């Protein structure tokens with residue numbers, strides 16, 4: 101059964117979820133202590149960002165030992181307990197596999213840099229002369245000189261994250277063994293980090309020059325020449341022998357291309373994490389903004405839904421550990437914070453997708469407010485700050501950009517209660533807490549009627565009881581409307597109309613063709629008693645409504 105299509109996924113960033121020791125860093129026992137909370141929320145799958153040994157140059161996305169739990173997070177016994185506790189509640193466990201690169205401290209790299217002829221010599225991309233001037237994802241060059249081997253090695257991300265050489269069959273076999281190691285323990289799938297970057301074009305051709313002075317190498321490693329061969333082999337050697345979900349994180353590329361990956365008989369991937377809808381408010385890179393346009397947003401959603409379906413299936417997210425919080429990004433904070441969080445939840449949980457909820461989203465957490473660079477931890481944001489200042493930029497402006505666009509916004513500690521440390525830690529948190537934790541936290545949300553958390557729970561259970569919201573036909577209404585996102589979900593037994601006001605003004609929405617026989621189901625603003633007529637009353641700012649049609 102393709103259980104991942106019916107289920108709802110919850111992403112945990114272990115470092116920021118719950119600290120059980122008081123050292124300021126979240127850990128596995130912390131997650132174990134909150135498994136009942138996950139059950140209460142009603143989700144079906146948990147994706148854990150990397151939990152493996154790592155020197156943390158990129159918060160665990162630089163793995164030094166794939167078979168070892170990061171000691172800060174706990175040990176293998178904790179891992180087993182966590183998996184058992186989740187499984188006992190019918191919650192599946194998905195691990196984050198980072199196999200495009202390792203940590204520079206991984207023993208393969210240590211051996212590879214020592215010797216240009218030994219068995220590990222070709223585990224990474226080594227070149228005597230620097231082949232190109234590609235820019236890394238975190239800024240700066242992708243080739244660094246290694247003093248020991250006296251050659252250059254490739255790293256698309258941080259210099260402590262050397263890219264594995266997938267051309268080498270031994271590398272591939274080693275990775276497959278790691279995957280089997282975890283699947284044999286009973287995990288239910290992987291989220292495959294930047295999986296579409298595995299194959300690099302032969303000769304590493306130079307890219308076009310960018311304003312930074314570096315070049316754009318993406319045509320030579322995004323969906324590279326051998327990617328599909330590697331994925332098919334991975335499927336053949338590993339995936340097809342397990343009941344599991346394969347979620348690929350993919351940068352760039354077109355939905356039509358990905359359809360062939362996920363709808364192919366080889367079925368290498370099941371779900372995708374793409375960036376199209378979270379790139380709409382960016383101009384040339386993530387630091388240069390552009391106004392959010394609802395029409396473009398709707399077009400992107402429609403395009404992916406139409407292209408992948410019916411053979412494939414979409415995942416959808418508004419937040420994760422690389423993205424700022426969604427409330428102010430797609431709607432509005434301040435007095436509209438709760439309403440906006442619920443409106444976005446309504447969209448997420450009524451589209452024909454596997455919804456991904458990121459920790460804290462279900463209580464409407466918001467971005468951080470950085471006032472000094474010393475508070476910023478993320479390598480990408482710190483690199484940005486340095487180059488911005490070097491180029492004569494204003495530090496205050498850089499901090500404002502980091503506070504709205506940087507990755508730390510999604511990584512601030514989970515807000516459990518209003519005590520010091522927000523119930524996340526009894527010590528000093530590794531990254532600063534959001535100032536609003538006394539008003540925005542799980543304990544209060546549990547007690548308060550009509551809270552964001554209660555709304556999430558209601559919608560999750562409503563979705564589960566109404567298959568039309570999962571598999572039903574999706575049809576937009578008023579696709580050109582700049583303020584309203586409205587769509588029908590037509591199932592075998594029921595049809596729903598979802599109307600979302602993305603603006604801060606009152607909006608009239610009429611769908612003449614269908615406005616008859618509508619029964620009010622729920623709204624984040626209005627109660628049923630106030631909804632007297634059988635016409636659709638105007639929508640309040642950021643209101644979301646669900647109707648059922650007879």
Ligand code: ISL
Nearest residue numbers: 158161198237257293294386422480507
């Ligand atoms: O976050 C990004 C830009 O702001 C991306 O470039 C991000 O690095 C990219 O989406 C890949 O993400 C994944 O791989 C990275 C890791 O830093 C991210 O946390 C991870 O989600 C390298 O492993």
